[in-house]
Amino acid sequence: MVATSFAQQLSQSTAKIVRIKGSARYADTSNVWKPLKVGDVLKAGTIIQTAADSQVDIVLGEKDATADGLKWGQTSSYVGAGGDDSHSQRDFIRISPNSVLAFERLLIADTGTDKIREIELDLRSGEVFGTVKKLNRGSRYEVKVPNAVAGIRGTVYKITAGGQVLVLSGAVEVGYRDANGNIVTQTVNQGQTFDASTGQVNTLSPSDRSTMSSIVRTSVTYPNTSTTFSYNGNEYWVSPTTGSKP
Numbered sequence: 001m002v003a004t005s006f007a008q009q010l011s012q013s014t015a016k017i018v019r020i021k022g023s024a025r026y027a028d029t030s031n032v033w034k035p036l037k038v039g040d041v042l043k044a045g046t047i048i049q050t051a052a053d054s055q056v057d058i059v060l061g062e063k064d065a066t067a068d069g070l071k072w073g074q075t076s077s078y079v080g081a082g083g084d085d086s087h088s089q090r091d092f093i094r095i096s097p098n099s100v101l102a103f104e105r106l107l108i109a110d111t112g113t114d115k116i117r118e119i120e121l122d123l124r125s126g127e128v129f130g131t132v133k134k135l136n137r138g139s140r141y142e143v144k145v146p147n148a149v150a151g152i153r154g155t156v157y158k159i160t161a162g163g164q165v166l167v168l169s170g171a172v173e174v175g176y177r178d179a180n181g182n183i184v185t186q187t188v189n190q191g192q193t194f195d196a197s198t199g200q201v202n203t204l205s206p207s208d209r210s211t212m213s214s215i216v217r218t219s220v221t222y223p224n225t226s227t228t229f230s231y232n233g234n235e236y237w238v239s240p241t242t243g244s245k246p
Helices: 002-007 206-219
Strands: 015-021 024-027 033-035 047-050 055-060 077-079 091-095 100-110 115-125 127-131 140-145 148-152 156-160 164-169 171-177 183-189 192-195 200-203 228-231 235-239
Touching: 047 055, 091 115, 091 206, 115 127, 127 206, 140 156, 148 156, 156 206, 164 171, 164 183, 164 206, 183 192
Parallel strands: 115 140
Antiparallel strands: 015 055, 024 033, 024 047, 047 100, 055 091, 077 235, 091 127, 100 115, 127 156, 140 148, 148 171, 156 164, 164 192, 171 183, 192 200, 228 235
């Protein structure tokens, strides 16, 4: 009943472009392609396409977010392997090169103490990386790919259009059709990978773990400050001086 009440209060949210490497373009409901620029604020119904050797960083739901501004990177620490994924203070997305991502649904409702979000993304080609702050009751965050749907929780994830799901922290619920045509649900926990084309779950490789952790460090911090990080195998601690555990 509570979720239904908040659903009635949902209003349109936005996706703001905070960084672009290389070039990208977008089309809105007018179906006209336009060059994508830092600072563009996009709504549901928008499609983004990145060129080769290009990537786009996006913050969802915050029109005043910037790559080095007041509201960017207020995270105090990052738990990379532990169970607490509430570190993510922004719903952040990085679109990889040669990718096409559509924003099908961007809704938000302010409850007074928290915000209910409904986010539906359609990854048509390529891959995306994302950090999602912990979802409260009534919220929903989904990424569709051609052969599966991933339900994101408070998570650091990467998803490819081929149905590969990598989870650095948190968990992702993947619904897909198996070889017999049955609809199956697979939970992909932190430190795991899943391939919807084979149904196989594996351990996240050290290389993938390192790459995903690196993106988190560079995407949720002030790029123009002296804040540093150190990695102890489990947690990233933030310090303005030494980069060691407080």
